[in-house]
Amino acid sequence: MLSIQNLSVKYGKNAVPAVQGIHLEMKQGEIVSIVGESGSGKTTLLRAIMGCLPGSGYVAGGNIRFGDQSLADLSPEEWRNLRGTELSMIFQDSGAMLNPVRRIGSQYVEYICMHQRQEKKKAWKQATEMLEKMHLTDADRVMRSYPFQLSGGMRQRVGIAMAMTFQPRLLLADEPTSSLDVTTQSQIVAQMLELREKYGTGILLVTHNLGTAVCMADRIIVMHDGHFADAGTREEILNGPVSDYTRKLLESVPAMGGERFV
Numbered sequence: 001m002l003s004i005q006n007l008s009v010k011y012g013k014n015a016v017p018a019v020q021g022i023h024l025e026m027k028q029g030e031i032v033s034i035v036g037e038s039g040s041g042k043t044t045l046l047r048a049i050m051g052c053l054p055g056s057g058y059v060a061g062g063n064i065r066f067g068d069q070s071l072a073d074l075s076p077e078e079w080r081n082l083r084g085t086e087l088s089m090i091f092q093d094s095g096a097m098l099n100p101v102r103r104i105g106s107q108y109v110e111y112i113c114m115h116q117r118q119e120k121k122k123a124w125k126q127a128t129e130m131l132e133k134m135h136l137t138d139a140d141r142v143m144r145s146y147p148f149q150l151s152g153g154m155r156q157r158v159g160i161a162m163a164m165t166f167q168p169r170l171l172l173a174d175e176p177t178s179s180l181d182v183t184t185q186s187q188i189v190a191q192m193l194e195l196r197e198k199y200g201t202g203i204l205l206v207t208h209n210l211g212t213a214v215c216m217a218d219r220i221i222v223m224h225d226g227h228f229a230d231a232g233t234r235e236e237i238l239n240g241p242v243s244d245y246t247r248k249l250l251e252s253v254p255a256m257g258g259e260r261f262v
């Protein structure tokens with residue numbers, strides 16, 4: 001479904017690559033988790049796949065295929081058709097992606113109608129149902145609110161709901177739950193797993209939390225300094241990491257009663 005060959009990304013022509021030598025193959029319905037320290041290139045990799053590198057960022061080498069399409073060759077029109085429906089992304093700070101001067105409801109309805117011929121009333125209902133799935137209990141009030149009237153965690157859940165609306169084939173999730181309390185976190189994780197169960201959505205999940213990675217993912221990738229330091233099934237990563245960096249990362253997970261939790 002997703003195939004990345006020797007990808008490198010730079011911010012500015014003369015800069016050192018922010019990510020380099022990336023190879024990744026993902027099958028339909030697979031959940032792959034990326035862990036790694038701040039600045040290691042996780043967001044850069046996801047944004048490169050999504051075709052939305054910020055500022056002077058550009059793909060300096062390699063190639064990304066999604067299904068039978070090479071993403072570098074897509075026209076703006078083809079990108080519009082792909083984004084949101086087949087390929088969608090939950091940003092590290094989804095709340096900041098919302099337009100601050102428009103109510104959630106009007107943005108969400110517009111987003112739905114952009115991708116699907118649909119009456120506004122039906123789109124409103126669909127949006128409200130998605131918000132309820134994200135455990136926003138007072139979904140109607142959320143729909144009528146401006147982003148600044150919601151808490152950061154509520155805005156994040158609006159972003160997550162929007163990204164999941166069309167049951168994409170691939171969901172890119174950049175630390176989707178780090179701003180949420182643990183109860184909400186586990187509900188959102190359950191929601192993502194359900195998306196995979198019901199619709200075969202593949203998920204590429206960036207997380208700081210090795211525990212989340214271990215409980216959700218089929219495979220784990222450890223990023224360090226712009227490249228993959230380790231990659232393998234969770235058993236391989238836990239039992240026999242190749243790189244010293246991964247070993248240190250595992251050692252840093254707190255132990256309780258002499259037993260490690262991941």
Ligand SMILES: Nc1ncnc2c1ncn2[C@@H]1O[C@H](COP(=O)(O)OP(=O)(O)OP(=O)(O)O)[C@@H](O)[C@H]1O
Binds near residue numbers: 011036037054092
């Ligand atoms: N808009 C930008 N302009 C220039 N350099 C950038 C930009 N965004 C990221 N970088 C650089 O790219 C490298 C990787 O950053 P990236 O945001 O991908 O890291 P990350 O692994 O997502 O970190 P975090 O865990 O803190 O989110 C860093 O050295 C960073 O300084």
Ligand SMILES: [Mg+2]
Binds near residue numbers: 042043044092174
């Ligand atoms: Mg990041």
